[in-house]
Amino acid sequence: MKKGIFHFHSTHSYDGMNTIENIIKVIRNKKLDFVVLTDHETINGSLELQKRLKEQNLDVEVPTAAEYKTSRGDVIALNLKHEITDMRWDEFYKNAKEQNALLVLPHPYDGHSEIEELAQAVDVIEVFNARSSVINNYKSYLLALKYKKPVIWSSDSHIPQSLLNVVVGYEKEGMKFSEALINGAMAPLFLKKSSILDIFLSQLKKAYVNRNFKLFIYIVYKTLFKRTKKDYLNL
Structure with missing residues (x-):
């Protein structure tokens, strides 16, 4: 089984305290196969992590990703080729899809507007966020069921102590993280509230x-x- 962590923040985020060095230490210690670093408004964190892992000859999948604050709320974009700068929803969506990016709706009931439309537009819905309330996580799960969307779980970690609050994984050999995600092959291996x-x-x-x-x-x-x-x- 491949295991890893999804949706967390490094010091490249204005509110993140996880250093790239500490993230790599966790990757080594826990033998993680993939990590999806989603800094606020920038892909620089994931790009630096990719570079540092390559320098250390660590074979870990790190999609180029970020969590952007669009006009309708936070949306995570995966597999980006370059930064997205226009946060108007229609333009953001168009730019992301031109890059063949996957879009994930994180914590749907925390800080979003027009949630139903967002849920239909994105590729994946986050149904457990360690920083969200139990009620909002449950509503997120029902939202994913309603629109038959693949789901994901996350720690949304901003500090080292919570980096492993959520660990996810999949069993499909030879499958990349994004492929497993979009095909509904992901499963939660460990869940803990922040x-x-x-x-x-x-x-x-x-x-x-x-x-x-x-x-x-x-x-x-x-x-x-x-x-x-x-x-x-x-x-």
């Missing part, structure tokens, strides 16, 4: 990088009080 720490630290870095101190205060309130009250049992 801690409040994961969410808090990534949002803290985001506020710092953007010099948004109002956001910082809001994050502290939401993470330590509002989330604890409403979603603590789901974390």
Whole structure:
């Protein structure tokens, strides 16, 4: 069986704390066969990871990928040939398909608009995100069933401690990750919800990088009080 991790962030993301060095260390220690690094708004993370793995003679599949904030919310694009820069949904979709990219809808019920249309347009739907609530993950699963879409599970890790919260795999020999994904051959091997720490630290870095101190205060309130009250049992 081939195993790996899907949808996580490195320091190439404004809120990511996973260094490329640490990611490679995890790949070595856990003998991962594929990793899908999806930094915010850039493929530079996956390109650097590909380069570093090649230099170390590690045979690991790393699709060129990124998580883009489109006008309708976050969408992951896989197997890109170059960066996508126009975030208007229609233009984004057109550009991605011109590159024969696969599109994945991550955490559908967190930060998206026109969800039903998005679900029909993408190739794959993420049905478990370690940072999403149990209810939203369940709704995502029902959405995938409704439109008969292949599914995927992810840690959406932003910090080293959560990098292996979700491990997925497939048994088809000679099949690449993208082929297994689109053919519904993926299966979850390990699932664990993210801690409040994961969410808090990534949002803290985001506020710092953007010099948004109002956001910082809001994050502290939401993470330590509002989330604890409403979603603590789901974390």
